[in-house]
Amino acid sequence: xxxxxxxSAAGREPVVIEIDRVADAPREGWTLVWADEFDGDAGTPPxxxxxxxxxxxxxxxxxxxxxxxxxxxxxAHDGEGHLVITAKKEEFVGVDGKEAEYTSxxxxxxxxxxxxxxxxEGRIQVPTSQxxxxxxxxxxxxxxxxxxxx
Numbered sequence: 001x002x003x004x005x006x007x008s009a010a011g012r013e014p015v016v017i018e019i020d021r022v023a024d025a026p027r028e029g030w031t032l033v034w035a036d037e038f039d040g041d042a043g044t045p046p047x048x049x050x051x052x053x054x055x056x057x058x059x060x061x062x063x064x065x066x067x068x069x070x071x072x073x074x075x076a077h078d079g080e081g082h083l084v085i086t087a088k089k090e091e092f093v094g095v096d097g098k099e100a101e102y103t104s105x106x107x108x109x110x111x112x113x114x115x116x117x118x119x120x121e122g123r124i125q126v127p128t129s130q131x132x133x134x135x136x137x138x139x140x141x142x143x144x145x146x147x148x149x150x
Contacts, residue, residue: 034113042079043072046107054106057098062133066102067094075105083107087132114141 036050053075057067066087068074078084087104094100126134140146 030119033115033118036083038077038081038083040077040079042077044077045070045072045075046077046083050112051107051109052112054108055094056096057094057100058096065100066104067092067096067098067100068106069094069103070105071103074103075107110139110143 034050036047038046040047053070054068055070057064069092073086073088075083075085085105085107087102089102092100092103120138122136124134124136126132140150143150
């Protein structure tokens with residue numbers, strides 16, 4: 001995978017999250033109902049039929065110093081079957097008008113896909129840098145009505 005040419009807050013390598021494509025066919029007795037192989041061309045955004053972006057810098061109650069964008073600088077295919085989410089140190093004003101010291105990406109399938117039963121699987125490589133809070137969350141379809149953490 002090629003790494004974007006950006007610097008992290010500590011001057012180290014860029015902070016990158018890779019979401020890899022599904023490696024195996026469904027196991028015996030299971031039916032695959034949804035998948036994203038992240039096989040888009042390098043520099044392209046995730047498939048909008050599968051994903052939507054959370055945008056803004058309100059931090060969801062976590063006092064985050066970043067704003068989430070839908071820019072390919074922050075969320076894009078690498079052309080090798082990965083979706084790369086990159087945190088960048090840069091001054092930026094988000095769609096909500098909040099100024100931030102960093103940009104990053106946050107994507108979700110909310111409103112795009114739901115299932116009641118099945119095996120959920122993801123292959124995700126996350127950084128170990130200080131200040132990072134990477135997550136793969138499983139929230140119910142009714143999350144918007146019942147709130148966190150219901």
